[in-house]
Amino acid sequence: MKRLLKGINPWLPVFAFLVVFQTLRGATVDAIYFGFVCVYMIADWKRLIPGGMPERKQVGKRIVWLVILVGSVVLLFNKRNSWLDVLVLIVLLGFAMWLTYYRDHGPKPSATPLMNRTKWVWMSLALAMAVSELFAYIWANVNKDDHSYPTISIIMNPILENPLGRIVFLTCWSLIGVGLLGVWRKPRGGANVDS
Amino acid sequence: MSIPEIEYLIILLAAGVAWLLPKFRPGALSPIGELVERIMHNRNTRIAVIAVWWWLGWHFFTA
Numbered sequence: 001m002k003r004l005l006k007g008i009n010p011w012l013p014v015f016a017f018l019v020v021f022q023t024l025r026g027a028t029v030d031a032i033y034f035g036f037v038c039v040y041m042i043a044d045w046k047r048l049i050p051g052g053m054p055e056r057k058q059v060g061k062r063i064v065w066l067v068i069l070v071g072s073v074v075l076l077f078n079k080r081n082s083w084l085d086v087l088v089l090i091v092l093l094g095f096a097m098w099l100t101y102y103r104d105h106g107p108k109p110s111a112t113p114l115m116n117r118t119k120w121v122w123m124s125l126a127l128a129m130a131v132s133e134l135f136a137y138i139w140a141n142v143n144k145d146d147h148s149y150p151t152i153s154i155i156m157n158p159i160l161e162n163p164l165g166r167i168v169f170l171t172c173w174s175l176i177g178v179g180l181l182g183v184w185r186k187p188r189g190g191a192n193v194d195s
Numbered sequence: 196m197s198i199p200e201i202e203y204l205i206i207l208l209a210a211g212v213a214w215l216l217p218k219f220r221p222g223a224l225s226p227i228g229e230l231v232e233r234i235m236h237n238r239n240t241r242i243a244v245i246a247v248w249w250w251l252g253w254h255f256f257t258a
Contacts, residue, residue: 011243033253037246044242081257089256093249100241108236115233118225121213129206136199148197155200156255173252179228180248182235 009041025137040097049101056102059183067095068174075170080160092177099181 015038022031043049074088111119139149146154159165178184196204217226235241 009239009242011239015243015246029257030250030254033250034246037242041239041242044238075256085256089249089253092252096245096249097242100235100245101238104236104238108233111233112225114222115225115230118213118227118230119234121224122210122227122230125206125210125213129203132199132202132206149199150197151199152203153254155203160255169255173248173255177245177248177252179231180235180244182232185228185232 007045009045012038012041012045015041044101053103054101057099059099061184064178064183067092068178072170072174076163076166096177096181099183 015034018034019031019038022028022034071088071092074084078084133152136149136151140146140151140154143149156169160169213224214227217224235244
């Protein structure tokens, strides 16, 4: 068993749980998406992705700006849930996954106490948000009252129907994505990437 | 304001404090950028984090 699970992505059980959870709540598309992520993680773990493991991609700022601009225009001016929204989001997923798929370079340097503290603070906040959301979802379903127990989606829906709200959300979401992908981050000991 | 809304607000405010604190007291917490750089070091975590980030966009834009 230990040999079989060697090198498993530790996030795989979490995403497998999400597949079950989304299936139980009737969100079929979300369940399919998390199932796809599980398959992708398994393919990566078992080295089934053809083409070998590439080095980290260097993407110019202009390309990133262009992708954000085109994506934002479509997501902003189209009716929510239109086929074009879906298409753009799927293309963005492919682009983001392509950017994250690169060779790891050695183990992480050990964390300082300051970094450990920072990690625990942010993990606690993320967990608190997830638990609050989960309990709101459960209470809303048990009491058949999503007004007294609103999930984040219930709160966000009217905001996203408003163009200004959509601009704010889109900006935050795009910036978080760029920050997570680290496409503009200066490589250690190197110059910043610029096209 | 409902109980979940109060909870979300408290968590968002705490996140704002955690984000701004390193600018004023560098010894209290590391900047969020350094934490992100660290957690994105491993491909396993990179895939998981980006998958969740994308799903949030999907969830809200195609709701």
